[in-house]
Amino acid sequence: MKIHRIATIPGDGIGKEVVPAGRRVLEALAATDPALRFEFEDFDWGGDYYRRHGRMMPEDGLDRLRGKDAILFGSAGDPDIPDHVTLWGLRLRICQGFDQYANVRPTRILPGIDSPLKRCAPGDLDWVIVRENSEGEYSGAGGRVHQGFPNEAATDVTIMTRSGVERIIRYAFELARTRPRKQLTVVSKSNAQRHAMVMWDEIAVSVSRDFPDVKWDKELVDAATARMVNRPATLDTIVATNLHADILSDLAAALAGSLGIAPTGNIDPQRRFPSMFEPIHGSAFDIMGKGLANPVGTFWSAVMLLEHVGEPAAASRLMAAIEKVTADPSLHTRDLGGSATTEQVTSAVCNALGAGSHR
Ligand code: ATP
Numbered sequence: 001m002k003i004h005r006i007a008t009i010p011g012d013g014i015g016k017e018v019v020p021a022g023r024r025v026l027e028a029l030a031a032t033d034p035a036l037r038f039e040f041e042d043f044d045w046g047g048d049y050y051r052r053h054g055r056m057m058p059e060d061g062l063d064r065l066r067g068k069d070a071i072l073f074g075s076a077g078d079p080d081i082p083d084h085v086t087l088w089g090l091r092l093r094i095c096q097g098f099d100q101y102a103n104v105r106p107t108r109i110l111p112g113i114d115s116p117l118k119r120c121a122p123g124d125l126d127w128v129i130v131r132e133n134s135e136g137e138y139s140g141a142g143g144r145v146h147q148g149f150p151n152e153a154a155t156d157v158t159i160m161t162r163s164g165v166e167r168i169i170r171y172a173f174e175l176a177r178t179r180p181r182k183q184l185t186v187v188s189k190s191n192a193q194r195h196a197m198v199m200w201d202e203i204a205v206s207v208s209r210d211f212p213d214v215k216w217d218k219e220l221v222d223a224a225t226a227r228m229v230n231r232p233a234t235l236d237t238i239v240a241t242n243l244h245a246d247i248l249s250d251l252a253a254a255l256a257g258s259l260g261i262a263p264t265g266n267i268d269p270q271r272r273f274p275s276m277f278e279p280i281h282g283s284a285f286d287i288m289g290k291g292l293a294n295p296v297g298t299f300w301s302a303v304m305l306l307e308h309v310g311e312p313a314a315a316s317r318l319m320a321a322i323e324k325v326t327a328d329p330s331l332h333t334r335d336l337g338g339s340a341t342t343e344q345v346t347s348a349v350c351n352a353l354g355a356g357s358h359r
Contacts, residue, residue: 003037004309007068007274011046011090013283014293015074021346022072022298025321026306028350029314036314041068045090047078056089062097070305071276074298077283088140091278095133098273100266101164102171103131104304105249105280110296112327113257113336117232120255124233128179129252130172131245133266135164136196138242160196160241165203171269172239173211179237184216187224187240187248200241225251253280260294260335261326263301265308275308277301287334291341294333296322299349321352 006026010019023040030036043064045057056076058064065071076090077083094100107129109115109122117125139159146152169186176184186204190197201218208216219227221244227234228251240248253262262280279297287293299322306315325331325348332338333345340348 001035001037003039004069005039007041007043007065007071009043009045010074011076012078013075013285013288015283017293017342018295018298019072019074021295021342022302024346025299025349026302028353029318032354046076047081050081065274068274069309071274072305073276073278075283079285094276095266098268100268100275101134102168102267102269103133103264104267105129105264107252107256109256110326111323112329115255115257117255120232125256127235127252128237129245129249130239132168132242135159136242158196165200169204169207169239172237173207173214176214176237181236182214183236184214185235185238186218187221187238187244188218189221258335261296263297263304265304277305291343292334293342294335295342295345321349324352325349
C-alpha cells in the first residue's frame, strides 16, 4: 500500500481555514478505507512568514517539497505586502520551479447550486479549462526604466515558445480525448496579437493532426466570453494562454455559482515534480477568520489531487460526498446565499463519507 505524502500550504487569509478543512476530509476519507494512507506535512509559508523572514518561503523551499506526491495549497495574498511579491514569492515560485505547466480548471454546476445563467440547464455547463501556466503573458519578462520621470517606460513581454505552446495544446487535446464529447476549443487572439498568437494557432493546427478523433475549433477570446454566457453547451474542453485562461476561468467559476466552489490543479504532466492543487479563489481578507469561507473549492481540489496520485475510487467517493452536501441548501455558505459555516460544511462532508467529523 502506497502512503501518499502530501504537503499542505495554507498560505494567507481564508487559505488558513479551507486547507485544514481539506486535510480533515482527506483524513476522514482515509479513516473509512484501510487501503488509503496519507502522510501530511504542513508548511507555514506566506504573509506571516514574510513578516518574520523577509521572504514568502525559505530559500530551500522547493527542495523541501520535492519529495512529496502532491501539494494542497490555500492562497497567497496579504493586505500589507504588494500582490506581485506574494504571488511571485510563493505560488508562482512553486508553479515555475516545478514546471507545472498545465493549469487545469474543471467547472460544473454542482447539485443544489444556482447559476446566474437563467436559461442554462445544469448539464449545459460542464467544462475543463486548460491554462498555459509557465510562460506567455506572465513570463515575468520586462522591466521599468526612468522610474518617476515623465519618460518612465514599463514593459511586460509575452513570451511564447514553440515547445511551450506545443506541450500545452497537446495536453489539452489529450485531456479532451478522455472526456465523453471529445471536443476542444482553442482560444486565441490572433487577429490583434499577430506574432505569438499566430504561432499558437499554427501549432494548434499541426497538433490537431495527431488527434483525428477530437473535434476542435478556434474562438477569439472576446467571442469566447459571450459564448460561455450565451451558448455554454457548445463548449467542453478549452485551452487558452496564461492571461486569457486566468480571466475565462474566473468567469467560468462565477457562472457555475461561486468563486468559492471552483478547484484547480497546477500539473506537471511528466510527473518530474509534485503537482499542486488549490481552490481558485484568493485570500478573501473580507471574510477571513469568521468561519464563513466556503471550503468546497478546496474539497474539489482534493478530488483532483486524489485522481492525480492514482486514487480514482477515493476521488469519486469524495466528489459524491461534496455533491450530497451542496444539494442541501441548509449547508450553503454565505457566498451561495446560505448561512452555513466552514465547520458545518466540513463536518457534513466528513459525515457523508461515513466517517464522522473526527473532532
Ligand atoms: P486575492 O487578492 O488573494 O486574489 P481577493 O480577496 O482579492 O484575493 P478572492 O479571494 O478571489 O479575491 O475573492 C473575491 C471575493 O469573493 C472575496 O472578497 C470573498 O468575499 C468572496 N470569496 C472568495 N472565495 C470565497 C470562499 N471560498 N468562500 C466565500 N466567499 C469567497
